[in-house]
Amino acid sequence: MGSLANCSRCKGLFVKGTTSVCPACKKAEEKDFQTVYAYLRKKVNRTATVTQIEEDTGVSERQIRQFVKQKRLHPAQFPNLDYGCEKCGSPIREDRLCADCRETLHKGLQAQERNEALEARKEEREREKSNRTYYSW
Numbered sequence: 001m002g003s004l005a006n007c008s009r010c011k012g013l014f015v016k017g018t019t020s021v022c023p024a025c026k027k028a029e030e031k032d033f034q035t036v037y038a039y040l041r042k043k044v045n046r047t048a049t050v051t052q053i054e055e056d057t058g059v060s061e062r063q064i065r066q067f068v069k070q071k072r073l074h075p076a077q078f079p080n081l082d083y084g085c086e087k088c089g090s091p092i093r094e095d096r097l098c099a100d101c102r103e104t105l106h107k108g109l110q111a112q113e114r115n116e117a118l119e120a121r122k123e124e125r126e127r128e129k130s131n132r133t134y135y136s137w
Contacts, residue, residue: 040077040078065082069083081093
């Protein structure tokens, strides 16, 4: 059974299931998708940019980029479609982060792992030091 939630589009109350929008907004999203998809199916429009699609169809840029992000519109079929990296906002065609941000994140994680390993070794040495017993008679 779903829980009560506010629609992310209209802020109305609805029973949340698999989507984060109410049924009315879901219908509106689907109508927008069909409009954009019908526009892109025409051969002359396949290379249209997001801005051109927005101007010609009236569907918001945010919504078009969301369709691409949800993989409802595939950049392989429509080469000028993209969306922003979640960290820096640069245009990407797949995943959530651009290559630069992914690399930065990867390096940061590696540095964190090295620091944790170093800390663990330091703690182990301290434990060994404290376990040494000196007897004096």
